[in-house]
Amino acid sequence: MREVIMAKYGEIALKGLNKNTFEDILVKNIKRRLKALGGFVYTRMQSTIYIEPQDESIDLDEATDMLATVFGIGAIQRSAVYEKDMEIIKAQCVDYLKDTLEAARTFKVEAKRSDKSFPLKTPDIQVALGDTILDAFPHLTVDVHNPEITVFCEIRDKGAYVSAGRIIGAGGIPVGSSGKALLLLSGGIDSPVAAYMMAKRGLIVDGIHFQSPPYTSERALMKVQTLCKKLTAYCGDIKLYCVPFTEIQEALRDNCPEEFFTIIMRRLMMKIANRVADSNDYGALITGESMGQVASQTLKAIQCTDAAAQYPVFRPVIGMDKKEITDIARKIDTFETSVLPYEDCCTVFTPKHPKTKPVLSEIERAENAFDFEPLIEQAIKDIVVYRYKVGAEE
Numbered sequence: 001m002r003e004v005i006m007a008k009y010g011e012i013a014l015k016g017l018n019k020n021t022f023e024d025i026l027v028k029n030i031k032r033r034l035k036a037l038g039g040f041v042y043t044r045m046q047s048t049i050y051i052e053p054q055d056e057s058i059d060l061d062e063a064t065d066m067l068a069t070v071f072g073i074g075a076i077q078r079s080a081v082y083e084k085d086m087e088i089i090k091a092q093c094v095d096y097l098k099d100t101l102e103a104a105r106t107f108k109v110e111a112k113r114s115d116k117s118f119p120l121k122t123p124d125i126q127v128a129l130g131d132t133i134l135d136a137f138p139h140l141t142v143d144v145h146n147p148e149i150t151v152f153c154e155i156r157d158k159g160a161y162v163s164a165g166r167i168i169g170a171g172g173i174p175v176g177s178s179g180k181a182l183l184l185l186s187g188g189i190d191s192p193v194a195a196y197m198m199a200k201r202g203l204i205v206d207g208i209h210f211q212s213p214p215y216t217s218e219r220a221l222m223k224v225q226t227l228c229k230k231l232t233a234y235c236g237d238i239k240l241y242c243v244p245f246t247e248i249q250e251a252l253r254d255n256c257p258e259e260f261f262t263i264i265m266r267r268l269m270m271k272i273a274n275r276v277a278d279s280n281d282y283g284a285l286i287t288g289e290s291m292g293q294v295a296s297q298t299l300k301a302i303q304c305t306d307a308a309a310q311y312p313v314f315r316p317v318i319g320m321d322k323k324e325i326t327d328i329a330r331k332i333d334t335f336e337t338s339v340l341p342y343e344d345c346c347t348v349f350t351p352k353h354p355k356t357k358p359v360l361s362e363i364e365r366a367e368n369a370f371d372f373e374p375l376i377e378q379a380i381k382d383i384v385v386y387r388y389k390v391g392a393e394e
Ligand code: ATP
Pocket: 183, 184, 185, 186, 187, 188, 189, 190, 191, 192, 208, 209, 210, 211, 286, 287, 288, 289, 293, 294, 296, 344, 345, 346
């Protein structure tokens, strides 16, 4: 029996003239993702990528799980491939569907006939296959509204495809189809979720992390590295720029009014991120800020931080509650790592009474009273870059 995985397009199916470009990137991303499992043959047809294993030992369940995190795919169907002959389909699909249908109580058949030369019409295919299944598995009943299992039977250009159910894909558009952005990645819950959300819109997301040893520990860095590895499932390859931030924070503590620490620190992070973006061709910055979550994320504070950025700053979780962000963090498996209790540089020298309504001109005056430029230059020189390849989370 031939078996393939059909990866059906999500939003790409709606693209016009440049659809090909999106498809090319999607196929490349899928190949990278599945590479570790073995060889596959890839064919593009009818808004679907057919993925056929070259070797019987390849675990298609594992391949399906991996595909579920690839952006650009709307649905995933593992399917048996038959000749376009109803008698052959009926005779052979029972064995293929056996394990799934024996464990179910209700089902329905959903047929689709894109090859209009096939002699049976869609409803006839559904009845023919439904009857065959009921004969073979008498414990089953048909439930057209809420079936436990939907058996799909699709008569397409190159064959008939039968699947026991389908999985919803990750959606979005393929990573790499929108350009590159640099994410300010802390060890917290929000910024990994921000990475996921912008990768979903086609951005290659790399991370920049500020660390202040000895105030922050080696374990805090390891936590951020683990987050990067986990994110590769969705984001593909990730680069992480680690910026030594200790001297800058100490200078800040020694030279600026305490109530402004946090905002100036965030502006200095932005200024360093600008430089990294300049020299590495990133077109935007990303943060995990959420409106009103803490003092540095009030409207006025965000205005002050934003003024230091020379790129568009994307804040995909800005309108989300902590609960909504946490739900996504659990789904993408970053939550457990994010809640490990290691210090972030943001919690070093935090003011007792941070200004919640900072005024930009006052902040700039306080910041300009000290020349941070040489320290920024040095920090950029001392950046350490780590690289994580897709599949690093396994
Ligand atoms: P998170 O859960 O992502 O840590 P948070 O709720 O802790 O967010 P803050 O600590 O105020 O919020 O940080 C807001 C944003 O600033 C983070 O989402 C992240 O984008 C960025 N950020 C904070 N600390 C760092 C850091 N050490 N390195 C890089 N970016 C950081």
